[in-house]
Amino acid sequence: MALLQVVEAEVRFGGVHALRGVDLSVDPGMVTGLIGPNGAGKTTLFNTICGLQSLNGGRISFDGNSMDGLGPHKRARLGIARTFQRLEVFGSLSVRENVLAAAEIRRRWSRDKSDAAANADEMLALVGLTALADRSADTLPTGQARLLELARALATKPRLLLLDEPSSGLSDTEGDELGDLLVRLAEGGMGVLLVEHDMALVMRICAVLNVLDFGAVLTVGTPEQIRADERVRAAYLGTVDDPEEEAVAHPVEPLAMTGVGADG
Ligand SMILES: Nc1ncnc2c1ncn2[C@@H]1O[C@H](COP(=O)(O)OP(=O)(O)OP(=O)(O)O)[C@@H](O)[C@H]1O
Ligand SMILES: [Mg+2]
Known part of the structure; x- marks a missing residue:
């Protein structure tokens, strides 16, 4: 049984459909990645898992128990901890x-x-x-x-650690050390769910990657599978032939997929 199971999660902010039937599971003992372009819904999904954002549909269970109606402090007490994209x-x-x-x-x-x-x-x-x-x-x-x-x-x-872009602001060496630490924590039995734009880091330490795009899961796979997936490249880079247009297709994080497609 997965440590964390998200089933058909739905979140709407007025007209914005931020999560559209998202399924996601996190197992203990490994680092699970959650990637996707800006605005894909990654932070929103974190907020639903830790209880800061309520669901409009779907369900979340932790260690086999429904998180329905449990506030953030109760979830923290059960063993869910997180860091914030916007520092807190x-x-x-x-x-x-x-x-x-x-x-x-x-x-x-x-x-x-x-x-x-x-x-x-x-x-x-x-x-x-x-x-x-x-x-x-x-x-x-x-x-x-x-x-x-x-x-x-x-x-x-915690038994489950949610990290929202933990390496931003770190040097390459510090980022590498952080990656090693996360792997050690996972090997100690923790479940780690990592949102991160540093693709080299993600590809190195995650056993499984979930790709979110426009609030829906585009695909799930190993780093090798994700790296080879044309839909993932398209989601990040836009399906354009002109390389000069590619930067425009993903204006906020043009380098976000650095490392994808690279060997190794
Ligand atoms: N509190 C909110 N009210 C209204 N819209 C919101 C709110 N929070 C998020 N959104 C919208 O929901 C969508 C998903 O946002 P979210 O922050 O979850 O994306 P993200 O994948 O974390 O993006 P990033 O990589 O930029 O951090 C976006 O369209 C965003 O504008
Ligand atoms: Mg975010």
Whole structure:
């Protein structure tokens, strides 16, 4: 049984049909990718999974239990954690306090009464932010703030981790390290659902990729299958023959599919 099962998810914002019958499953023990052009519905799908956005149709189950009617804090308590595309750190707190806040909430929920401060420091070390622990969170550059959100999510000891573009703002080396960390977390038994525009990273660490386009699942497959899929290229690049027009067909993220079609 999948850890997370989304079935026929529907979301409408007035006239915008943001999710159109989306099916998606996430298994523990591997990184699952969710890719697609800007506006495809990736963040909306995350919001429905963590309970910030209600469904207009369909259903979501986590570990075999329906998430119907459960708010975000209940889902967090059951083991769903996330990071945000638009950063949501507690700016007036220090880096350590941001993670400690999550560690203390988790300690209150859990039978595990181990030290929250130790948990927080361990998570900061895991993401490589120990040296910045006493900095005010609002002074962090974007990349580090994303790592801070990751540490905060991990301090709840989640079973399912949802990451919305975690590598943006990171250097190539930092992005590689993040990728390695996500693989290690998955190998430890976590389910990881990754939204990411860095295709080289996605192709390297995901076992399965779900491609979303205009709110619907275009295809699901291994990185090799996705890389070879003409429909995926078309969704990103537009079905145009003139290479000069391709950049126009996908004006917001013209380099989003960098790595697709490349060897290796
Ligand atoms: N709260 C909202 N109210 C109205 N429309 C919304 C809202 N949130 C998202 N949308 C619309 O729903 C669609 C899907 O948006 P979403 O943010 O989920 O896409 P995305 O795949 O995350 O895009 P990106 O890659 O740019 O982050 C878009 O057309 C967007 O404008
Ligand atoms: Mg988004």
